[in-house]
Amino acid sequence: MSIKNVVLVHGAFADGSGWRNVYDDLTARGYRVTIVQNPLTSLADDVAATTRILEQQDGPTVLVGHSWGGTVITEAGNHPKVAALVYVSALAPDSGENTAKQYEGFAETPDFVIDVGEDGYGFLNREKFKVGFAHDLNDADAAFLRDTQVPINMAVFETPVTHAAWHDKPAWAVIATEDKSFDQAMLQHMAKRANAKITNVSGSHALFITQSKTVADTIAEAAESA
Incomplete structure (x- = not known):
């Protein structure tokens, strides 16, 4: 095993606990896995x-x-210890681009509804949560994800990346083909632009939970290949 360290970074409206299945899989294979808790x-x-x-x-x-x-790993991935990047139905802006720009020219996602409060922080709409984020989870697990949401400061989507690490580091991407949070064409476009090796898998935006083995397999491949 060429690389033994794996760092997992969650997205908006979630926390690091969603990585548990991936964590268990990779640690059983001998990897040292650490999970970031983003303040968002x-x-x-x-x-x-x-x-x-x-x-x-x-x-x-x-x-x-x-x-x-x-977006976080695209910036943080410039750290000298980072040898490879893995994008899991993830945003991948280019240098000088912000996250919001990634949506331009792509289809709307009507099932992915963000309710923004007066303080500028957004939660996913409770009624639309399961269909928009985690339609392949059972009702109880989807409800738990919904009710443990971490709101995100919507202003983050306007902040540009300084230098996209994927220009210098090899990249992999796992894309959920039934993801209702992003237009499929947008996910494919970003991954291809980053020269990522793409794995498509049937699943929702919660593929880090529901397709954890495919995600873990891709991380292991990156660790072996980078």
């Missing part, structure tokens, strides 16, 4: 939270991001 308050704050974890790694690391976590 700003891109800088989330990158800082990720960098703190990267600093704790004892060697080359595979950095993995789901959804908004893809």
Whole structure:
């Protein structure tokens, strides 16, 4: 095993506990896995939270991001310990681009509804949560995800990435083909632009839970190949 360290970065409206299945799978294979808890308050704050974890790694690391976590790893992935990037139905802006720009020219996602409060923080709409985020989870697990949401400061989507790490680091992507949070064409476009090796898998935006084996297999491939 060429790389043994894996760092997992969650996305918006979630926390690190959703990675449990991936964590269990990879640790059973002998990987040292650490999970970032993003504050979701700003891109800088989330990158800082990720960098703190990267600093704790004892060697080359595979950095993995789901959804908004893809923007985070695109910036944080410039850290010298990062040897490979894995995007899990994730955003991947280019240098100088913000996250919001990724949506331009792609289809709307009517089942993915964000309710934004007066303070500028967004939650996923309770009624639409399961269909928009996790339609392949059972009702109880989807309800738990819904009720443990971490709101995100919507201003983060306007902050540009300084330098996209995928220009310098090899990338992989796992894309859920029934993802209702992003237009499928948008996910494919971002992954191809990053020269990522793409694996398509049937699943919802919650593929980090429901397709954890495919995600873990891809991370292991990145660790072996990078």
